Amino acid sequence: MAWVFLMMAGAGEMTAMFFLKLSDGFQKRKPAFFAIMAGAASFYFLSLSLKELPIGTAYGIWTGIGSAGTVLLGIFFFKEKATRKRLLFITCIIAGVIGLKMVS
Template identity: 75%
Template sequence: MAWVFLLIAGFGEVSAMFFLKMSNGFKKITPSLFAVLAGGASFYFLSLSLRDLSIGTAYGIWTGIGSAGTVLLGMLFFKEPVTQKRLLFISFIISGIIGLKMVS
């Protein structure tokens, strides 16, 4: 279950960043509330995963999911540039996540 909790935590991190962007600097109440709730849920599920996973592995994967997912969301929803270099470096992050999973 630790890996499931970590995956949920990663998606919670991506959701929190999405709603944080939508909140316009906490000026919009509904997205602000969702950002705080998603962030809290992300930390909660990360803490559950830490019962069985090493902190280095769990944190690395959690931040990797958050980073790669947030960049992809930015490209899809906020018209951020899609370039070969950005996609290359996202693939490096994803490779690191897979590598950490394989060695733990």
């Protein structure tokens, strides 16, 4: 279950960043509320995953999911540019996450 909790934590991180963008610097209350709730859920599920997984592995994967996923959300929902260099480095993050999973 630790890996499931870690995936849920990563999804929560992505969701929190999505709503943080929509909150316009916490000026819009509803998206700000959802950002805080998703962030709290992300930390909660991360803490559950840390009961079984090494902290370095869990944190690395959590931040990797959050980083790569948030970049992809920006590309798909906020019309951010998907340059070759950007996609290359997202691929590097994903490869690192896979590598951490394989050695754990």
